[in-house]
C-alpha cells in the first residue's frame with residue numbers, strides 16, 4: 001500500500017485511487033505519474049476518484065499539480081468519478097481545481113481524452129475529406 | 132448543553148490525520164448525518180488535523196457528541212502547543228499560507244461547519260473548535 005498502481009491502457013494511463021491516502025502517498029503518486037508519462041509517452045491520464053470519500057485542499061493541490069505536470073509533458077489529465085457529496089464540499093471549501101478537466105466516469109473521460117488528442121491520420125482518411 | 136460522549140485522539144504524524152478522518156466519519160455516520168454533511172465534516176477535520184500536525188507540531192483531537200435539548204451535534208476540538216498564529220484574521224483569509232498549501236484550510240473549514248472558533252497565542256499554541264449541528 002506504499003504506492004498507488006498506474007495501469008497503461010493504450011495511449012493512456014489509468015490510476016484508480018482506492019485508499020484514504022495519507023499525504024506522502026499522494027505526493028509519491030504525483031512523482032510516479034510524471035515518470036510514467038515520460039517513460040511511456042502516454043498522451044492522457046485518467047484518475048478515477050470514485051472511491052474517494054473526500055477531497056481536501058491537499059489532495060486538490062496534488063490533482064492540480066498532476067494536471068499541470070502532465071500538460072508540460074504533453075499529456076492531458078482527466079479526473080473522473082467524483083462523488084456528488086465530494087463535489088459539493090469542494091466548492092464550499094473554495095477549491096476550483098484550476099486546469100483540471102473532469103468527467104463523470106472512465107468511459108466519458110476516455111472520450112474526452114480522445115477528443116482533445118490530435119486526430120489519428122488514418123481515422124481522418126476513413127472519414128473522407130472535410131469541408 | 133451536554134456532552135453525551137467523547138473521545139480523544141493523538142495527532143502526531145500524517146497517519147494520524149487519516150485515522151482522525153476515519154474516526155470523525157464513523158461518529159458522523161453513527162449520529163445519522165446526511166452524506167453531504169458527513170463529507171463536509173470529515174473534510175473540515177482533515178484540514179484542521181493537518182494544520183495541527185504540520186504547523187502546530189502535533190497535538191490532539193477531541194470528538195464530542197453534543198446534546199442541546201432536542202438538537203444533536205458533533206464538536207471537534209483541535210489542540211496543539213505549537214508556535215501559535217500571530218494574526219488569526221489574516222490566517223483565515225483564503226489563499227494565505229506560510230507553508231506550501233493552498234491557504235484554504237482554515238477559511239474552508241469554517242465554511243463547512245456551523246460554528247467555528249480559534250484561540251491562539253504566539254508561543255503557546257492553538258485551539259480550533261468546530262461544531263456541526265444535525
Ligand SMILES: Nc1ncnc2c1ncn2[C@@H]1O[C@H](COP(=O)(O)OP(=O)(O)O)[C@@H](O)[C@H]1O
Pocket residue numbers: 178182183186187211213214215216222223227228229230231232233234235236237238257
Ligand atoms: N495549528 C496551527 N498552528 C500554527 N499556525 C497555524 C495553525 N493552523 C494554521 N496555521 C497558520 O495559518 C495558515 C493558514 O492555514 P490554512 O488555511 O490551513 O492554509 P495552509 O495549510 O494551506 O497553509 C498556515 O499557513 C499557518 O501559518
Ligand SMILES: [Mg+2]
Pocket residue numbers: 178181182232235236237
Ligand atoms: Mg491547512
